[in-house]
Amino acid sequence: MNKKLLKQLVLISYKNGDLNNKIVSKIADKLGRNDLKQYIKSLKNAEKLRNVYIESPFEMSNNLKKQMSDSFPGKKIKTVKNLSLLLGTKVVYNDDVFEMNLKNSLDVIVENIENYD
Amino acid sequence: MEILNNFGFEPILFFAQIVNFLIILFVLKKFLYKPVLKLLKERRDKIAEGIKQAEEAAKILEQTLEKEEKILKDAQEKAKKLIAEAKLQTEDMLKKSEEQTKQRIDVMLKEARDQISYETGIAEKRLETNISKLAVAFLEKSLKGFFGQKEQEVLMKEAIKKLTTKSKN
Numbered sequence: 001m002n003k004k005l006l007k008q009l010v011l012i013s014y015k016n017g018d019l020n021n022k023i024v025s026k027i028a029d030k031l032g033r034n035d036l037k038q039y040i041k042s043l044k045n046a047e048k049l050r051n052v053y054i055e056s057p058f059e060m061s062n063n064l065k066k067q068m069s070d071s072f073p074g075k076k077i078k079t080v081k082n083l084s085l086l087l088g089t090k091v092v093y094n095d096d097v098f099e100m101n102l103k104n105s106l107d108v109i110v111e112n113i114e115n116y117d
Numbered sequence: 118m119e120i121l122n123n124f125g126f127e128p129i130l131f132f133a134q135i136v137n138f139l140i141i142l143f144v145l146k147k148f149l150y151k152p153v154l155k156l157l158k159e160r161r162d163k164i165a166e167g168i169k170q171a172e173e174a175a176k177i178l179e180q181t182l183e184k185e186e187k188i189l190k191d192a193q194e195k196a197k198k199l200i201a202e203a204k205l206q207t208e209d210m211l212k213k214s215e216e217q218t219k220q221r222i223d224v225m226l227k228e229a230r231d232q233i234s235y236e237t238g239i240a241e242k243r244l245e246t247n248i249s250k251l252a253v254a255f256l257e258k259s260l261k262g263f264f265g266q267k268e269q270e271v272l273m274k275e276a277i278k279k280l281t282t283k284s285k286n
Contacts, residue, residue, distance in 0.1 A: 056269070056273070057269065058266055058269045060273070061270070064270065064273050064274075064277070067274075067277045068277060068280075070281075071277055071280045071281050071284060072280075072284070083261070084257075086257060086260050086261065086264065087260070087264040087268060087269060087272060088269070088272045088273075088276065089272070089273055089276050091276070091280065098276070098279075098280060098283070100272065100275065100276040100279065101272075102260065102264075103257070106253045106256060106257065107253075109249065109253065110246070110249050110250055110253050113245055113246060113249040114242075114246050114249075116245075
């Protein structure tokens with residue numbers, strides 16, 4: 001399967017900006033083992049590019065969600081509650097991870113102590 | 118002559134006796150004295166030779182004894198020298214061996230100290246890490262519920278600000 005066709009398949013897998021399970025199932029049924037592998041990989045990449053995952057120990061207010069959405073125009077914001085962060089947030093977009101939380105700060109302190117000679 | 122006659126001297130008898138005596142002397146000289154004298158001479162020569170040989174032997178013995186004494190003396194001196202040298206060598210070897218042993222012990226001690234220092238360092242490092250991990254774990258447990266929505270919003274706004282700046286750059 002060439003890249004162009006793969007890209008088209010990924011594009012038609014989305015309906016109203018969301019991944020449509022029915023379409024994906026139909027496409028998956030018709031693909032061979034290797035093509036299916038490539039298709040899933042491409043879908044994962046597309047999801048990574050479309051979605052921004054925001055982890056937070058508290059529920060995010062609509063105002064904050066809007067502000068976040070404004071920071072990532074055209075991307076879908078997905079919030080995840082993560083109590084282990086203690087305070088602050090962790091934003092994952094594509095392969096970038098933005099950490100601004102207490103848990104990470106503490107982890108960095110421990111890491112620095114471990115690496116300190 | 119009268120005196121001779123008074124003593125019963127008779128010239129004929131005297132002459133006959135002289136002849137007899139000369140005959141006996143001749144016979145004796147011929148058959149007894151000569152061989153006896155020869156034998157005696159031989160005996161004397163032998164004894165003289167024996168004495169001479171004995172003297173030579175004594176002389177040789179004396180020389181041998183002197184030589185023996187000298188050899189023994191030399192041998193004793195050599196032995197003394199050898200013993201002294203051996204003693205010196207032994208002392209030297211002992212000294213060297215002692216120094217080498219001391220050096221080895223020093224090296225071993227240094228290595229042991231280094232090893233102990235290294236292992237202590239590792240142990241201290243582990244302890245530091247574990248303590249910091251424990252401290253963080255303790256903090257994590259203690260801080261649960263310590264912060265509220267208000268602090269979270271402040272931090273979120275700060276995060277949004279940073280993200281916006283980052284995306285603009």
